[in-house]
Amino acid sequence: MTNRRCNFAIASILTIGAIYGTTAQAATCEYLVNSEWNTGFTATIKIKNDGNSAINGWQVGWEYTDGSRMTNSWNANVTGTNPYTATNLGWNGNISVGQSAEFGFQGTKGSTGANAQIPTVTGSVCGGGGTPTNHAPVAAAQATPTTGNAPLAVSFSASGSTDADGDALTYSWSFGDGTTGAGVTAAHTYSAAGDYTAVVTVSDGSLTDTASVNIAVTTETGNTPPNAVISSDVRGGKAPVVVAFDASGSSDADNDPLTYSWVFGDGSTGTGPTPSHLFSDPGSYVVTVTVSDGQDSDQASTTITVTDGSSGAARVDNPFRDAVWYVNPEWSAKAAAEPGGASIADINTAVWMDRIAAIEGTSTAMGLRDHLNEALVQGANMFMFVVYDLPNRDCNALASNGELLIAEGGMARYKAEYIDPIAEIVSDPAYQNIRIVAIIEIDSLPNLVTNLDVPACQEANGDDGYREGITYALNALAPIDNVYAYVDAAHSGWLGWDSNFGPAVDLIAGVVTGTDEGWSSIAGFITNTANYTPTVEAYLTNPNLNVGGQPVRSSNFYEWNSYFDEKSYAQEFRNKMIAKGAPSTIGMLIDTGRNGWGGTGRPGSVSSSSDLNTYVNDSRIDRRYHRGNWCNQSGGIGYKPWADPYPGVDAFVWVKPPGESDGVADPDFEQDPDDPAKQHDPMCNPASNNTDNPNVGTGALADAPHAGRWFSKGFQVLLENAYPPLDQPAGPPAQ
Structure with a gap:
């Protein structure tokens, strides 16, 4: 549940570059800096065919030596984490004589204010550069036997895999039936008949390649069973x-x-x-x-x-208005057990369905039906839960990796074992008088806007990906009159740049309008889930205000993003969706559980400095080192949940329950027994730097457990930094 890449747009101010090539080579490879600012740059690599025959497929590489890093790319498949290797897409691999192909990318500088570095472009297609710094390995897979009756024991080998650089290789296997393995050789037994595709991923530590082998498992009769699809x-x-x-x-x-x-x-x-x-x-x-x-x-x-349209509670415009909000007894007990926690233990928080097992519940944790039954006991008629188990979930992070993978048939399981059981439970007539609010797949569609340079996100952008999963979820929930779905819209510090905002609106609107019921399938959108962006930047209200000869939005902290807070971002996101055809009744939610930013560091007035960055840093409510810092920040409890706080905003909500960790701090972590896919993300390490801007730290709190686990220290920080003060009752905020 995170903010990932914070990409931005800026007018091109110069074009400088270097060309590498001679008259003897097939092509010249040109690195151009298109634009740059204090902390980042955009650049293009142009490959021009100067030879005597067409180029069919190309690969180039480059490496920064000053700490610069690439953050986003387009028109090429880019792999590696410096050095980088780029290969052509299907449509731009053929370069006729005299013609050119080019691709672009965006990056952060190694040092603030330095000139953007111009590295050497290498590759067999380029002159004078030799081969790229690193070659991807070439994976090979073999299996013995590949056919037989169930149970069938199969031995796998990837020993035929090679690496031109002689790098040490690692091997991970997906056997096609939901199980995995590791090592250059592996063994697996298929217990049921069927056709399986086993995939090995070979890595040299930077680049990867995959190979597959098909296994046909039959019954004792030698017959292969059919595969049913519905x-x-x-x-x-x-x-x-x-x-x-x-x-x-x-x-x-x-x-x-x-x-x-x-x-x-x-x-x-x-x-x-x-x-x-x-x-x-x-x-x-x-x-x-x-x-x-x-x-x-x-x-x-x-x-x-x-x-039955005549039964149950009537459909309403805003499910949070004039409602009795459910209190999760599990979260409430944890909050009440903390010093000072009783002051908020009676407040509504969302219930997270973050894995298939969470639907049924366990001996120590309530399931979805348990919570709805408890809502009936409480007399609550508004219940909020999070749908959060897409295959390749949170594709640009590690802390919240999920149990399902696209490559292992995760979409079929997502539909049959996750969405269908949820729809069956919430459609039970016993709950027809409860307004059931479904928060749909945090950190999903926004990743398809900014992070398509990440292989897991590239995969999520295709078949069996995020669009299909969210469409299926909305189609399953839309027929249920008392279910209100809100789709994730990230937050201002992620999608607020013009280069992200427009594509995000187009993408998300396209998914919604592609459902069976179109705009009627949702009640609205939600911003700032599990994030820390302030609801209102009280002393920075005009992004174009001129300070020291420059607009406020050009400061190092805002990096030309015009949206400083969630109120302005949410209201404008709603306006853009209405322009796309959404009804005027569409609503927004803002997660305010951790974005209060009170305490001694909160400014009390606007700065009088004439230096732009000083002015911004002294005036801003958001005390993070960088807006991209998302893991276990020293934020504070924000506005308490409240309906209709602003025009177009249905409610302030606490979707991420205060006190639950964003991700494990220790790189040498122990595996989470319930969610073994969760890993350590460097953004959760207090000793690391921001992965997109190495000039600043992560700001993460130490000693945090895995995402979703109770984090007492983090809860205490949120209480200490609460704003408004916790003794103030919930109510409408200052406008």
Whole structure:
């Protein structure tokens, strides 16, 4: 749950560069600095074919020696963490004689105020540069046997993998059935029949390559079972509703003819690959198709939610208004046990469904149904929970890595084992009088705007990626009248630059309008979830105010971002969505649980300095070293949850429960037993520097546990730095 790359746009002020090449080589490779400012730069590498024949595919490399780092790229596949290697995309790999290809990137400088470095561009296509600093390894995978009856024991080897630089290699395996392994050789037993793709990822510590091998596991008869696939034209609606089903995408490796039998969950059955069925009564129905090849079979299921428009609480414009807000007893008990924590222990916080097991709950933790039942006991009619388990979750971070991976069939599990059970629970008529607010997949779509240089985000940008998962979630929840979905919109310090804001609005609006019910599938958007950006920068209200001859937004802290706080960002985000076609009733939420920034460091007035950076640093509420610092900051409890705080803002909310860690501080961490995929992110290390701006520290608190775990020290800091003071009741803020 984090802010990742903080990219920004600035007018080009100069173009300087260096060309490397002679008349003998295939191409000249030119490094151009397009624009630069105190802390960063944008640059382009241009490859011009000066040879006598077309270039079919290219690879170039470069390395910074002054501490500069690349943060974002476009028009090339860029790997490495300095040195960097870039290869062509599918459309720009062929360069005819006399023609050019180019790609661009953005970066941070090694020293504030220094001139942007112009490194040497190397590559076999360039003259005078030789080969790139580092070659990616070449992965190879073998398996013995590749076919057989279940249970089938298979030995894997990647010993044929090579690395041109002679680097030491590491090997990680995904066996295709949800299990993994490591080592140049591995062994695995497939217990069930099916077709599996085992993938090995080979790394030289900087670059990676993958190779795969297919394993066909059959039954004792030697037959390969079919693979069942199910879809429907809608996920439900108001009774009566006709739903068209489709299992024609099912397949059989032996090309056997298939038969289809259906159970619709309401006592009715059907046959054929594409039946339609009328659901007459409200309810949640699990529809199952059994696909048979005559010997073996496979099943697939989906959940259809049918509602009665006349039953339950009426749909409202703002689910937080005039409501009794649920208090999570688990969080409340932890808060009350802390010194001073009782002052906020009776406040609503969101319940996080951050893994499949969280839905059912455990012997020590309440599940989703447990919380909803508790809401009934409390007499609460507003319950807020977080949908947070996309495959490749939080693709540009390590602290909040999830249990599902796209490469391991995670999207199918996300739909069947995560979203469908959630939809089934929240559609239970027992909860129809509760306004159920669903916060949809934090840190997902914003990563597809700014972080496509990260391989996991590139993967999430394609098939089985974030768009598909969020669309499926919204389609599953939209038919349930008392569910109100709010989609993540990051925060001002992430998407506030013009170069990010417009593409983010286009992307997110496109996903929403691509759902079954379009704009009606959501109640609005949420900003600042799990982040620390102030709700209002009280003393910095005009980003274009001139101080020392420069606009405030050009300061080192704001880096030309025009949005200093969440109020201005949220209201403008809403305006842009309305311009895209969203209804005027669309609402915004702002997470204020940790953005109060009180305490002794809070300024009490605007600075009188004529130096721009001094003026900003003395005036700003946000006390972070850098707006990109997101992990366990020394923030403070902010505004208490409240409905209708500003025009267009449905509520202040505490989505990230105060006291829960953002990520583990210790690089030598012990694995989280519940979420073993979570790792250490350098941004959570108090001894490290910001990964995008090495000139500043992370500002992270020491001794923090894994993300989501209780962090007593962090909770105490939030209490100490609360603003407004904790003894003030919730209520409308100063405008």
